[in-house]
Each structure stands twice: as C-alpha cells, then as structure tokens.
Amino acid sequence: MSQGLLSGYRALDLTDHKGFVCGKILAALGIDVMKIEKPGGDPDRNIPPFYQDRKDPENSLYWAAFNTDKRSITLDIQSPQGQEIFKKLVKNVDFVLESHEPGFLDDLGLGYQSLCDINPRIILTSITPFGQTGPYAHYKGSELIVSAMGGVLLTNGDPDRPPVREGPDSNYFQSNAAAAAGTVLAHLYREKTGQGQHVDVSQQEVAASRSPSNLLVWMFDKKLIHRSGNIRNVGARSTRQFWPCKDGAVFWMFAGGRERASVNQALAQWMREVNFESPFLNISYWEAFDVIGLPKETINLYQESIGRFFMKFTKKELAEEGVKRGVETCMANNPADILEYVQLRERHFWIDLEDPDGQKTLTNPKHFFLCNHTENYVRRRAPRIGENNDDVYINELGLTSMDVAVLKEAGVI
Amino acid sequence: MSITNNQALTDIKVLDFGWGLVGSITGKYLGDFGAQVIRVESSKRMDMPRMNPMLSMSSAKNPDDKPWFTHLNTSKYSLRLNLKHPKAKEVVERLIRWADVINENFSPGTLTKLGFDYEFAKAIKPQIIMVSGSVYGQTGPHANRGGIDGNGAALSGYLDATGWPDRGPVIPNVPYGDVLVPLISITAVAAALDYRRRTGEGQYIDSSMLEICTHQMTPALLDLVANNNLQTRNGNRVIHAAPHAVFPCLGDDQWIAIAVFTDDEWNHFCRIMGNPSWTKAPEFATLESRKQNEDELEERVSQWTRNHSAEEVMKTMQASGVPAGIVQSMQDLYEHDPQLKDRGFLVDLEHPVIGIFGHPAPPFKLSETPAQVRTSPCFGEHTRYICTEFLGMTDNMFNALEQQGVFE
Numbered sequence: 001m002s003q004g005l006l007s008g009y010r011a012l013d014l015t016d017h018k019g020f021v022c023g024k025i026l027a028a029l030g031i032d033v034m035k036i037e038k039p040g041g042d043p044d045r046n047i048p049p050f051y052q053d054r055k056d057p058e059n060s061l062y063w064a065a066f067n068t069d070k071r072s073i074t075l076d077i078q079s080p081q082g083q084e085i086f087k088k089l090v091k092n093v094d095f096v097l098e099s100h101e102p103g104f105l106d107d108l109g110l111g112y113q114s115l116c117d118i119n120p121r122i123i124l125t126s127i128t129p130f131g132q133t134g135p136y137a138h139y140k141g142s143e144l145i146v147s148a149m150g151g152v153l154l155t156n157g158d159p160d161r162p163p164v165r166e167g168p169d170s171n172y173f174q175s176n177a178a179a180a181a182g183t184v185l186a187h188l189y190r191e192k193t194g195q196g197q198h199v200d201v202s203q204q205e206v207a208a209s210r211s212p213s214n215l216l217v218w219m220f221d222k223k224l225i226h227r228s229g230n231i232r233n234v235g236a237r238s239t240r241q242f243w244p245c246k247d248g249a250v251f252w253m254f255a256g257g258r259e260r261a262s263v264n265q266a267l268a269q270w271m272r273e274v275n276f277e278s279p280f281l282n283i284s285y286w287e288a289f290d291v292i293g294l295p296k297e298t299i300n301l302y303q304e305s306i307g308r309f310f311m312k313f314t315k316k317e318l319a320e321e322g323v324k325r326g327v328e329t330c331m332a333n334n335p336a337d338i339l340e341y342v343q344l345r346e347r348h349f350w351i352d353l354e355d356p357d358g359q360k361t362l363t364n365p366k367h368f369f370l371c372n373h374t375e376n377y378v379r380r381r382a383p384r385i386g387e388n389n390d391d392v393y394i395n396e397l398g399l400t401s402m403d404v405a406v407l408k409e410a411g412v413i
Numbered sequence: 414m415s416i417t418n419n420q421a422l423t424d425i426k427v428l429d430f431g432w433g434l435v436g437s438i439t440g441k442y443l444g445d446f447g448a449q450v451i452r453v454e455s456s457k458r459m460d461m462p463r464m465n466p467m468l469s470m471s472s473a474k475n476p477d478d479k480p481w482f483t484h485l486n487t488s489k490y491s492l493r494l495n496l497k498h499p500k501a502k503e504v505v506e507r508l509i510r511w512a513d514v515i516n517e518n519f520s521p522g523t524l525t526k527l528g529f530d531y532e533f534a535k536a537i538k539p540q541i542i543m544v545s546g547s548v549y550g551q552t553g554p555h556a557n558r559g560g561i562d563g564n565g566a567a568l569s570g571y572l573d574a575t576g577w578p579d580r581g582p583v584i585p586n587v588p589y590g591d592v593l594v595p596l597i598s599i600t601a602v603a604a605a606l607d608y609r610r611r612t613g614e615g616q617y618i619d620s621s622m623l624e625i626c627t628h629q630m631t632p633a634l635l636d637l638v639a640n641n642n643l644q645t646r647n648g649n650r651v652i653h654a655a656p657h658a659v660f661p662c663l664g665d666d667q668w669i670a671i672a673v674f675t676d677d678e679w680n681h682f683c684r685i686m687g688n689p690s691w692t693k694a695p696e697f698a699t700l701e702s703r704k705q706n707e708d709e710l711e712e713r714v715s716q717w718t719r720n721h722s723a724e725e726v727m728k729t730m731q732a733s734g735v736p737a738g739i740v741q742s743m744q745d746l747y748e749h750d751p752q753l754k755d756r757g758f759l760v761d762l763e764h765p766v767i768g769i770f771g772h773p774a775p776p777f778k779l780s781e782t783p784a785q786v787r788t789s790p791c792f793g794e795h796t797r798y799i800c801t802e803f804l805g806m807t808d809n810m811f812n813a814l815e816q817q818g819v820f821e
Contacts (some may be wrong), residue, residue, distance in 0.1 A: 148659070323558070333570045
C-alpha cells in the first residue's frame with residue numbers, strides 16, 4: 001500500500017502563490033505535479049518567511065510550505081521555443097494548473113482551446129481572484145482583496161476598529177481546495193467519456209459561498225451582521241465563544257438549552273469548588289436554563305463573570321482540567337501548541353522533510369485525510385529551482401544534454 | 414428532479430447521513446454535480462438547520478421553512494428513517510446495496526453504536542466508499558470530544574492568528590472549517606471513485622477539520638521550526654506589502670482594502686492620490702521604509718480615502734493595476750456586485766414552501782459538465798418513492814415498515 005488514490009497521473013503547474021495549494025493537494029493524492037518556473041526561479045520564491053531568515057529564492061518557507069511533493073523544471077513559456085516545449089509536455093500530462101490573469105495563456109497560444117487541440121483529454125484548472133469571465137475578470141486580487149470582495153472581511157473584527165483579515169491566507173486555501181475538488185471531478189468525467197474540460201475557480205466566489213447564513217439574513221430580513229469581536233454573531237442566539245485567559249485564549253461556546261445543561265453545570269461546580277462568586281451560581285435548574293430570551297444585560301453579566309473565571313487559569317489548565325470536568329473548554333493553539341498537540345501526534349500528522357540546505361529536517365503537516373487502502377500524504381520537500389530539469393527534459397522528453405545546454409544558453413530553461 | 418446525463422457524477426449514488434454544515438455540504442456538492450443523493454433524516458433527531466428560526470419567515474416547528482437548510486441541502490432526496498428502530502436495518506441494508514458512496518459526520522463511534530459503520534457496509538458491499546467528517550478525526554485520544562467549527566479554528570491555530578496585535582483574537586462571523594472540510598472530502602471521494610474504477614477496490618476516508626485547517630498554518634509552523642519565530646496576530650499587515658490594510662471611505666461602515674506589493678503598484682497608487690508630497694519623503698520611498706513607518710503610512714492614506722467612495726477608489730486603483738477591493742457587505746453581494754451577477758453566483762430555485770430565492774452555486778465551475786443545482790427536499794419528501802423506486806420494496810413491504818414506525 002504505497003500508492004495514492006491518483007498515482008500515475010501527471011500535472012503541469014503554472015500557478016503563482018494564489019494557486020500553490022491545489023497542486024500540493026493533488027500531489028498528496030499521488031499525482032506527479034511538475035512545477036514550471038521561470039528561468040531563475042518563480043518570483044513568488046520571494047515571499048517570506050525565509051529559512052534562517054536568509055533571504056534567498058531557495059529559502060522561502062512560504063514556497064516550501066505549499067509546493068511539497070512537486071518536481072520543478074524551469075521553462076520560459078513566453079518564448080516561442082519555450083511554448084513548443086510546453087506543448088510537447090502537454091501531450092503527455094492529464095492536468096494543467098494555472099493562476100494567470102485571464103487571457104494571458106490565450107495570448108501565448110496556450111489557452112484552453114489550444115491545449116485541447118494538442119490533447120483533447122486535458123483538464124485545465126484556473127485559479128484567479130475573480131474568475132475567467134465578467135467585468136472584474138482582469139482585476140488584481142490578493143488574499144485581503146478577495147476576502148473583502150467576497151463578504152468575509154467586513155464582519156470580521158472588533159466593532160470599534162476596521163475589519164480585520166483572517167490570520168492565514170484562508171480564502172486562498174479554501175479556493176485551492178475548491179480547485180482540487182473541481183479538478184478531480186472533471187477527471188472522473190474525463191475517464192468516463194474521454195472529454196477534458198476547463199475548471200474555473202473565482203476566489204471571490206469561494207469567499208462569498210462561505211456565508212450562506214449571513215447572506216440569507218440580508219436576503220430575507222434585510223439585516224446585516226456586524227463585527228462582534230469574540231462573539232459569533234448569529235442574531236438572537238449571539239453569545240461569546242472566545243475567552244482570554246492567563247496566557248492566551250480558549251474557545252468555549254456560551255449557550256443554554258438541554259444539550260448544554262451538563263456543561264454549564266460542570267462549570268458552575270468548578271466555580272463553586274474554588275470559591276469563585278458568580279451570578280452563574282444562582283441558577284439551579286440547568287435543564288431549563290437558556291440564553292435565548294434573556295435580556296442582553298443578564299447575558300453580559302454571566303459572560304463578564306465567566307470571563308473573569310477563565311482569566312484565573314492558563315490555557316493548558318483550562319483545556320485539561322476543563323475537559324476532565326466536562327466543561328469542554330478548548331485551547332486556542334498557537335503554532336508552538338499545535339506542534340505539541342497530542343491528538344495530531346497520535347494520528348501521525350507530522351512528517352520530517354529535508355530543509356532547504358539539505359542538512360537537517362523540518363516538521364511538516366502530512367495528510368489532508370486518512371484512507372484505509374491507499375496512502376495519500378506529503379512525502380517530499382518542495383523542489384529547488386529547476387531541480388528536475390534533467391529528469392524531465394532528457395529522460396522523459398528525450399532531449400540531449402546538448403539540446404538542454406543550448407536552451408539554457410538561450411534563456412529558455 | 415430531471416438530471417441530464419452529462420454530469421461529472423451521473424450514475425453515482427450517495428447514501429447521505431450528513432447533517433449540520435460539514436455533512437450537509439459534502440452531500441450537496443455531490444448532488445449538485447449529478448450524483449443521486451439520499452439524505453437520511455429523522456424526527457427523532459432533527460437537523461439543526463431544519464429547526465433554527467434564524468430568519469423571521471422561519472418558524473420553530475416547521476422543518477420545511479428554513480432557507481438555511483435549503484442552501485445547505487440542494488440536489489438531494491429526503492428519506493425519513495429512524496436509525497434506532499429495530500427494523501431500520503432492513504432499510505439501511507438496501508440503501509448500502511444501492512449506494513456507491515456513504516457520507517456521514519456523526520460523532521465518531523455513533524455509526525458503530527447504531528450498527529451501521531464501515532465494516533458493516535463493507536460486508537454488504539465490498540466496493541463501498543465511505544467518507545467520515547469530524548473535528549478531531551476518527552482515531553486518537555481526543556476523537557470522541559464534541560466540537561464545532563470554532564473548535565477546529567481554535568485548535569488549528571487559525572483563531573490565535575486572527576485579530577490585532579494589541580488585543581485578543583477575534584472570531585470570524587463566517588464558517589471556516591465547516592465549509593473547507595466538504596471541499597477536501599469531495600476531492601477524496603472523487604479520487605476514490607476513480608481508484609475504484611481502476612482497481613475495483615473501495616475506500617474509507619477519515620477527514621478531520623483540525624488536520625485540514627492546520628495545513629494552512631504551514632508557513633507559520635515552518636517559521637517556528639526553522640527560525641524559532643513564533644508568529645501571532647498582526648491585524649491586516651503582512652511582511653511583504655505596504656500599504657496592506659483596510660481604509661475608511663465615505664459613508665457608514667464603508668471600507669476599501671488595498672494591497673500594494675511592488676514598486677510599480679506603489680507608484681501608481683501615489684499617482685492616483687495626486688502624488689502628495691509626503692509620498693516622496695524617504696520614510697515612504699521603499700517597501701522597507703514603508704514597513705518601518707506603517708502607522709503613519711496608514712494614517713496618511715486614510716486621510717485621502719475618507720473623502721472618496723470605496724467603489725471609486727477600487728475602480729481607479731484597479732484601472733492602473735493596483736490591487737484594491739470594496740469591503741463588501743451581504744447587501745453589496747446580493748444587490749450590487751456586477752461580477753457575481755454576471756457569473757451567476759446565485760441560482761434562483763423554487764422551493765414548495767419558501768418560494769423562489771437565490772442559492773449559491775458550487776464554488777468551482779466545470780465548463781463541460783456545469784453544476785445543476787436543484788432545490789432541497791422537504792422533510793421526508795421522497796420516503797416512499799425512494800423505497801419503492803430505488804430500493805426495490807413492494808408497496809406492501811413499505812406499508813408494513815411504515816406501520817411499525819420505521820419511517821419516523
């Protein structure tokens with residue numbers, strides 16, 4: 001059992017940072033993904049952070065994070081010779097992934113139609129800020145911009161400050177998962193019918209599709225959800241879900257109802273045992289306690305008191321003791337906590353991959369999901385610039401080393 | 414429910430025990446792309462989106478007047494079935510024989526307790542593909558803990574990274590892992606279907622929200638492992654761009670997001686503001702110096718944006734290739750955004766109780782086999798139809814089971 005669900009298929013990856021993750025996911029499924037870089041290296045190798053803070057195209061940890069398992073060849077697809085080589089490669093692959101401005105590949109004679117003429121089975125997956133069509137198709141985007149235009153950003157943050165972005169590049173990540181899904185669905189259809197297709201992912205649409213409930217609140221009730229700090233705003237049921245503690249924060253949903261009775265009772269019991277005074281202790285019949293229908297002031301009173309209680313503990317104390325007591329407090333992990341987290345360790349979530357210097361190893365996330373009959377996970381560090389040129393150009397495409405030297409001289413590879 | 418046969422998942426049959434967001438959306442996408450999806454529901458355990466009276470048009474009692482449930486469950490059939498009923502097994506066995514894929518996101522262990530887990534399904538149909546969604550995964554010391562979207566966000570480091578450096582983290586007002594897990598799960602299911610086609614072998618897929626969400630933290634994790642640098646909240650700022658922020662515009666709660674990465678973008682940006690003299694000062698000449706004086710930079714830019722509408726700023730900036738976007742509200746998305754409209758982001762569907770309203774299309778478009786989104790079913794709407802047409806029961810068999818209360 002050493003192969004992935006899609007081992008044996010091949011992809012060419014022309015993406016920039018907007019689309020790295022799609023190929024990473026496909027490579028973890030076993031697809032041979034060849035990253036095509038400009039001669040000299042992909043410009044997005046300049047994205048920080050850098051390995052040992054040494055700024056160098058081979059040291060970008062952002063690049064390293066999201067290009068695992070790929071092979072790298074250098075090729076200038078803007079030169080006529082480069083285009084010929086690209087077309088030869090297209091004959092023998094199953095997928096092409098890209099994130100250029102719509103029309104860019106068409107202008108080079110490498111658009112979907114041209115690729116189709118070469119290989120009618122080809123699946124072209126395009127990941128762009130606003131999609132292939134429409135009045136904003138040529139607008140520039142970034143994680144922040146697509147989050148803004150997709151309606152995610154406005155509702156995120158404190159009420160007294162501007163909207164604030166999600167920490168990681170979340171909308172990029174979501175749209176790359178969407179692209180991977182579309183690519184594999186298209187592949188299924190292709191294997192059945194022989195027909196390839198063009199997969200079109202708009203990062204704005206992916207962001208917009210994340211908020212069905214907020215959208216409905218406008219569509220039906222003409223109300224807008226507003227920024228609410230650490231309260232998840234869901235109308236009348238809005239309560240605090242996120243609480244600072246001594247050294248960080250915990251996630252804990254303040255809610256009532258029968259389902260939360262035992263949790264609330266356990267919290268009250270804990271308060272009582274450490275002689276913490278709280279209006280929460282005046283509640284006697286937990287089955288009947290609910291925050292729905294309570295005046296806002298009363299909810300705030302409870303929340304203020306619970307907040308003071310959590311402040312007495314560290315996040316680890318709250319996570320460990322809280323769970324033991326059935327309070328279900330959940331730690332907000334920072335990167336250091338994540339690496340130590342027992343659940344991830346026990347599920348063998350980590351894999352050590354060679355560092356950019358080839359001297360030591362770096363801990364990386366391993367699988368996107370677990371499967372019983374196949375192995376689908378990250379195995380190899382991201383490639384160095386053009387690391388696989390000889391593999392691909394000489395061993396697979398049949399060029400001579402002389403040809404390669406000439407092409408290098410001409411700046412094509 | 415007419416489906417043309419040129420869909421990616423035509424002929425694929427899905428037994429859908431999904432609920433909440435993760436399970437519902439996973440089944441929905443499979444249905445939107447042509448699979449026949451039977452959603453199993455029971456009055457003994459109503460799905461939360463069927464009951465949540467979030468909107469004024471929704472009642473606490475009627476399971477069929479919830480636009481939210483409808484959004485999450487397009488393109489499915491609904492089968493009413495009490496899985497705890499002693500005779501439920503007769504129906505479930507038929508469902509498994511019918512199905513190619515089983516989708517579920519009960520708390521880990523629940524299907525085993527009910528007697529309908531992967532081993533059971535595999536014994537009936539060796540080629541079955543089953544996908545389980547959960548927060549922690551199906552194994553490991555925390556597998557049995559309860560959890561929702563916020564737990565996945567907290568545990569994966571997403572929450573700690575989100576907010577202002579001088580304040581605690583903020584929680585996003587949109588789902589995070591709940592909408593991400595389905596995309597990975599359908600990728601895995603589609604890949605497993607292709608693997609089955611080639612090898613005849615089925616698959617069990619274990620999708621954990623915690624793990625999927627942790628992947629996007631990889632640059633921060635590597636920064637810690639390699640450089641001992643512990644990243645945390647940084648507002649809207651990123652290391653390699655400035656300005657990179659959200660600025661106030663004319664009007665109430667109106668904002669523009671601007672992201673200037675390159676010198677070229679910076680020069681255009683300054684020109685559009687009318688090349689004010691401060692932009693020529695050495696404090697703002699290079700990305701490095703702008704990063705060092707970012708507070709002042711953002712204040713200066715705000716003074717300019719305040720006098721303009723967000724739409725005007727976006728259009729002028731974008732015309733010169735500077736990344737800028739209106740911080741849009743749901744009203745903007747629904748009523749104004751010409752891009753979403755042009756691309757058919759919302760699909761109008763008629764629901765028998767709610768009427769005609771817009772449903773978001775799946776977030777990826779397939780040129781030859783576009784999604785065909787159909788309205789979501791009323792509670793138990795297809796129970797008899799499924800049993801007699803799909804599962805091969807006679808009317809008498811169905812009636813007998815119904816009388817015994819299996820379809821509650």
